[in-house]
Amino acid sequence: MSLKVQISDDMKAAMRAKDSARLSALRLLLAAIKQREVDDRIELDDAAVVAVVDKMLKQRRDSVAQYEAAQRFDLASAERFEIDVLTAYKPAGLSTEQITIIIDTAVATTGASTPADMGKLMAAIKPQLAGKADMTEVSRLVKSRLGN
Numbered sequence: 001m002s003l004k005v006q007i008s009d010d011m012k013a014a015m016r017a018k019d020s021a022r023l024s025a026l027r028l029l030l031a032a033i034k035q036r037e038v039d040d041r042i043e044l045d046d047a048a049v050v051a052v053v054d055k056m057l058k059q060r061r062d063s064v065a066q067y068e069a070a071q072r073f074d075l076a077s078a079e080r081f082e083i084d085v086l087t088a089y090k091p092a093g094l095s096t097e098q099i100t101i102i103i104d105t106a107v108a109t110t111g112a113s114t115p116a117d118m119g120k121l122m123a124a125i126k127p128q129l130a131g132k133a134d135m136t137e138v139s140r141l142v143k144s145r146l147g148n
Helices: 003-016 020-040 046-069 073-087 096-110 115-129 135-147
Strands: none
Touching (some): 003 020
């Protein structure tokens, strides 16, 4: 079963259960997927759907930070709920140790040694980690590795 079909089935289940908060989050996700399909005139595969989920998760995390800074904890709580719903559609991520191994391998391959080489190193790492790890965390690990 494709990820898009699973999301659609989960939306139908939320309708039957009258879970309006979950239903709203799933409708937003399906709308974003359909918008991407219309814009690009393609049928999204599971990897592209995960990319849409990642983008929405990043937006929600940014919103939580802004709401908390503005003392709007009710809105931050709603965004956290959406983060929980969206996270269910991401594949299992890599551990920090696995990410570190990939970074070390890329450092050896590219010869990166200074913070100025970060772009070259991230370009080598991104295809291996896209969708499997939070790239913000990867960037932090790369900075600490090249800063030493």
